[in-house]
Amino acid sequence: MQIGIIGLPQSGKTTIFRALTGGRAERSTFAPGGLQVQTAIVNVPDPRLDALGERFQPRRTVHAQIQYTDIGGLERGLGEAGGLSGPLLNQIAQNDALMVVLRAFPSAIVPHPEGSIDPARDLAIIQDELMLSDMALIERRLQRLRERMSKGGTPAEREANAREMALLERLMAVLEAGRPLRDEPLSPDEERMLRGYGFLTQKPLLIIVNQGDDPADDLPMPKAPEGERITMLALRGQLEMELAQMSPEEAAEFLAEFGIEELGLYRVVRASYEVLGLITFFTMNEEEIRAWALRRGGTALEAAATIHTDLARGFIRAEVIEYDRLLEAGSLAEARRRGWLRLEGKDYIVQDGEMLYIRFNV
Ligand SMILES: Nc1nc2c(ncn2[C@@H]2O[C@H](COP(=O)(O)OP(=O)(O)O)[C@@H](O)[C@H]2O)c(=O)[nH]1
Ligand SMILES: [Mg+2]
Structure with a gap:
């Protein structure tokens, strides 16, 4: 799962990216089309995984991970000028969700592209840019479909084209009414039809x-937009970046001194998880205890496929136990003896915090 960090210039995107990665995990900056982009993979902090690791002492403890990409280059007015450039659009579109960074920090030395500090205004600017980008994409596609229709085609092709055109026109009306595509209910069929587009306003949004x-110096928080896959969070970006670069002991001391309960970046990673619609399940053997991300509502079979395609192909049953019950039992064998492991089939909906042991045969 990957999240793209976007926002106006000088809003603190790179600062927050560094806070998330502790300045350690950065990979080389690359720049297709002159873009500034950097990517890092971040472990999802999870106290449950820590507890399991401490109790069972496997050789390895492996966290679930989220990839963050710091994407520079989005500015006001790009959408009006005919849409975002291809490379920028591609960079943003390939993410599962977007993090929008809004400047709310005062600074005499850091200029603001709009000349004043107003996070609500900046959010509106970004949302407009995303909407204009989707509208330009729909416009181009409709144009192509109209041309194709005028050339004839088989009845089946014409029918498929007509259905796609009707859907795109409906979505255009949603955008013209100032609403993101995220809010438009879609049938599974329609979702399938749109999958290839990568519409920006369809993506879950985490606003920082x-x-x-x-x-x-804190300003009033902007009004959080309503909707399901959208979350707003305050963060002291610069402070978090400095904390992330300290040793854990130093950071703990600092947090205690200022009465801060936990690193803000933990909240950000958790909120990322939430907005992506993910839950965590665990697996365990002598070698490793591991946390895995699964979409909320995912089945035991999908969980198996996340681990390895063989497990899904040869899936027989999943043995399932809540992680805290496993801690209480002290071992898988003991939990099994006490009858605490449930046998579930491939359609079982996995719940957050469950340990799965997949029985399979290939
Ligand atoms: N005082 C203060 N400065 C910040 C904060 N976040 C970012 N900055 C500064 O603002 C400037 C732009 O930040 P940067 O992360 O590069 O913004 P980007 O253009 O969105 O990537 C840099 O000089 C940062 O040091 C903050 O929370 N407080
Ligand atoms: Mg930057």
């Missing part, structure tokens, strides 16, 4: 209000 170090 980037505040300054001093709470006395």
Whole structure:
């Protein structure tokens, strides 16, 4: 799963990216079409995994991961000028969700492209850019479909084209009414039809209000947009970046001194998980205990496929236990003896925090 970090210039995207990665996991910057892009994979902090690791002492403890990409280059007015450039659009479109960074920190030395600090206005600017980009994409596609229709085609082709055109026209009306595509209910069929488009306003949105170090400077939070796959969170980006670069001991001391309960980046990663619609399940053997991400509502078979295609191909049954019951039993064998492991079939809906042991045969 990957999240693209976007926002106006100087809003603190790179600062927050560094906070998430602790400045360690950065990979080389590459720049197709002159873009500034950097990517890092971040472990999802999970106290349950820590507890399992401590109790069972496997050789390895492996976290679920999320990939973050810091994408520079989005600015006001790109959408009006005929849409985002191909490379920028591709960079943004390939993510499962978007993180929008809004500047709320005061600074005499960092200029703001709009000349003043107003996170609600900046959010509107970004949302407009995303909407204009989707409208341009729909417009281009409709144009092509109309041309194709005028050339004839088989009845089946014409029918498919007509259905796609009707759907795109409906979505255009949604955007023209100022609503993101995220809010438009779609049938599974329609979703399938749209999968290849990568519409930006369809993606889940995590909005980060980037505040300054001093709470006395905090502005009122902008009104959080309503909707299901959209979340807003405040973060002191610069402070978090500095914390992330300290040793764990130093950071803990610092947190205690300022009465901060946990690193803000933990909240960001959790919110990312939430907005992506993911849950965690665990697997365990002598070698490793591992946390895996699965889409909420995913089945035991999908969980098996996440681990390895062989497990899905040869799936027989899943043995399932909540992680805390496993801790209580002390071992899988003991849990089995006590009858705490449930046998579930491939359609079983996996719940957050369950340990799965897949029985398979290939
Ligand atoms: N005082 C303060 N400065 C910040 C904060 N976040 C970012 N900056 C500064 O703002 C400038 C732009 O930040 P950067 O992360 O490069 O923004 P980007 O263009 O969105 O990637 C840099 O000089 C940062 O040091 C913050 O929370 N507080
Ligand atoms: Mg940057």
